[in-house]
Amino acid sequence: MTYDLFSALVVFALVGTMTPGPNNLMLLASGANFGLKRSLPHMLGIILGFPAMIFCVGLGVLQLLDRWPLLHDLMLAGSVIYMLWLAWKIANAAPPGEAPDHARPLTFLQSAGFQWINPKAWTMALGAITLYAASRDLAALLWVVGIYVAAGVLSTTTWTTLGGQMRRLLRAPGHLRLFNRAMALLLLASLVPALLSA
Structure with missing residues (x-):
């Protein structure tokens, strides 16, 4: 994995894990x-x-991509279209509402x-997988997995901690x-190196 592709993967993972979504809103x-x-x-x-x-x-997708190379192009196009839509949705997202009352947090297995x-x-x-495991080998897949573990630690800690400050955040929706x-x-910028290397 080249430095440019690695850097783009880090940004892609951080943006994907740090932006609002079901996991982060629940956290x-x-x-x-x-x-x-x-x-x-x-x-x-x-x-x-x-x-x-x-x-x-990744293991399943890699086998499908080896069998049907056109599927890689279709997945790349679908990923780009979705990321464009997601970037639009993120840019126009409203502040989250109040957290619902729960008796206990989710368990590890849940x-x-x-x-x-x-x-x-x-x-x-x-x-x-489509954008950053372009070599379709186990090493590239493990790089993606490792970066997502690290990004997951950062994002889950950040969002859960922010939850404790929820009232303060809701008073400043402009932030x-x-x-x-x-x-x-950043999500849009993270696609550029992957598209150039495709």
């Missing part, structure tokens, strides 16, 4: 309701569950299992809008 609510310590199983389910999903998807039904997780996994617009621009 925000969990942090607000239960705090960081009680939310650790929920966080670990995402940190380990999503990269495990990427690994499984959180890890949720990755398999989370549309954003599926799209990020397919996009990451969240600015953050969302910056994330959308």
Whole structure:
């Protein structure tokens, strides 16, 4: 993996994991309701569950791409279209609403299992494999998985901690809008090296 592709993967993973989505909104609510310590199983389910999903998807996708090379181009086009749409949605996202009341945070297994039904997780996994495991070998797949573990630690910690500060964040919705617009621009910028190397 070249330095440019590695750098783009890091940005892609950080933008994908840090921007609002089902996981992050649930972590925000969990942090607000239960705090960081009680939310650790929920966080670990995402940190380990999503990269495990990427690994499984990558193994299957790699075999399909070897069998049908045109599928790679179709997946690349689909990933780019989705990321453009996602960037638009992120840039125009409204501040999150109040967290619903829960009796307890998600467990490790509930959180890890949720990755398999989370549309954003599926799209990020397919996009990451399609765009950044271009060599279609195990080493490239492990780079993607490793970067997502690291990004997961950062994003889950950040969103759960922000949950504890939810009231303060809701008083300043302009800051969240600015953050969302910056994330959308970074998401678009992260696609450039992958498209140039395709």
